[in-house]
Amino acid sequence: MLEQPELIYLNSVPSKYLLCLDLSKLIKYHLTTIANRAMKMNRLILLASLIFSSIMLSNCGDDDNTPDTVTIQGSQVTIAEDSSTLECLPSSAPNDIAVIACLFYDESVVVVVGETSLKITASSEPDHKSMYYETTNALYEDYNEDDNEDFYKNPNTIASMNYTFTLPRFPEMSANNEDTPFGPMGVSINSVVFYNQVAAPGDDILEELNTFDQYEGHPTNTGSYHYHTEPTWLTEIKGDSTFLGLLLDGFPVYGPVESGVTLTNDDLDDYHGHTGVTAHFPEGIYHYHITADLPWINGGEFYGVAGKVTQ
Numbered sequence: 001m002l003e004q005p006e007l008i009y010l011n012s013v014p015s016k017y018l019l020c021l022d023l024s025k026l027i028k029y030h031l032t033t034i035a036n037r038a039m040k041m042n043r044l045i046l047l048a049s050l051i052f053s054s055i056m057l058s059n060c061g062d063d064d065n066t067p068d069t070v071t072i073q074g075s076q077v078t079i080a081e082d083s084s085t086l087e088c089l090p091s092s093a094p095n096d097i098a099v100i101a102c103l104f105y106d107e108s109v110v111v112v113v114g115e116t117s118l119k120i121t122a123s124s125e126p127d128h129k130s131m132y133y134e135t136t137n138a139l140y141e142d143y144n145e146d147d148n149e150d151f152y153k154n155p156n157t158i159a160s161m162n163y164t165f166t167l168p169r170f171p172e173m174s175a176n177n178e179d180t181p182f183g184p185m186g187v188s189i190n191s192v193v194f195y196n197q198v199a200a201p202g203d204d205i206l207e208e209l210n211t212f213d214q215y216e217g218h219p220t221n222t223g224s225y226h227y228h229t230e231p232t233w234l235t236e237i238k239g240d241s242t243f244l245g246l247l248l249d250g251f252p253v254y255g256p257v258e259s260g261v262t263l264t265n266d267d268l269d270d271y272h273g274h275t276g277v278t279a280h281f282p283e284g285i286y287h288y289h290i291t292a293d294l295p296w297i298n299g300g301e302f303y304g305v306a307g308k309v310t311q
């Protein structure tokens with residue numbers, strides 16, 4: 001069950017917001033959604049949003065006087081029920097990760113902002129083309145990069161995963177830096193998970209680079225599609241300085257360029273980050289950068305106190 005979420009971002013619905021609304025409002029909302037979006041929306045996602053709403057309702061009690069604003073750590077957020085633009089939450093502390101929760105854009109990501117944690121569920125199915133999709137999938141595309149003669153396809157196919165990340169909403173430096181795990185160590189804004197710089201036991205990551213598709217990802221033998229390196233689809237559509245996602249410790253990951261300069265590993269500490277101002281944290285925050293060279297995303301240990309991921 002969800003732990004008393006204060007605000008839920010459900011990126012598959014147009015308003016992007018679902019709150020503890022009364023039942024009639026909620027049903028009306030969904031009927032409108034069905035009518036307006038029936039052609040566009042995946043029925044499964046709609047079903048998931050209904051189930052999620054029910055969970056929200058069950059947590060909400062019978063309060064008929066639900067306000068149109070919600071108080072989050074002292075900040076008031078106005079809820080625009082039919083807004084097509086997702087507004088980020090105002091910051092309630094210099095390191096409040098809730099301010100970037102809305103940037104997870106893909107339909108397959110749901111972010112629930114709780115009092116002290118973010119809960120992110122992700123299917124890890126890329127929103128870009130890949131030859132690791134079933135050939136019948138609309139996103140299937142043959143490999144089309146001619147700059148890697150050593151490319152070969154691994155035998156795996158992308159599957160829909162059901163990852164749940166529980167991350168600190170206010171990330172903090174750790175006194176006892178934990179190793180990054182084998183498997184998901186973070187989640188990107190399009191739901192695809194980040195893996196660290198180590199291949200599965202017995203495999204060589206530098207050899208595996210040749211199995212990456214044209215957007216630099218590949219699936220495991222359980223179908224878990226992931227990025228070890230720069231997700232070039234995201235930097236292509238969002239820019240080289242973009243916010244790319246969060247690692248398990250709640251600290252944000254940014255693209256390779258900062259203030260017009262392409263960073264290298266030499267600009268970063270052992271964890272592969274540094275503290276400074278970013279577009280979303282004007283008072284400065286620790287953040288990771290993806291660079292072109294090994295270890296790419298993270299140096300092997302989390303800078304902060306790591307949260308959890310379940311499947």
Ligand SMILES: [Zn+2]
Pocket residue numbers: 195199208218226228
């Ligand atoms: Zn891999």
Ligand SMILES: [Zn+2]
Pocket residue numbers: 254258274276287289
């Ligand atoms: Zn930076």
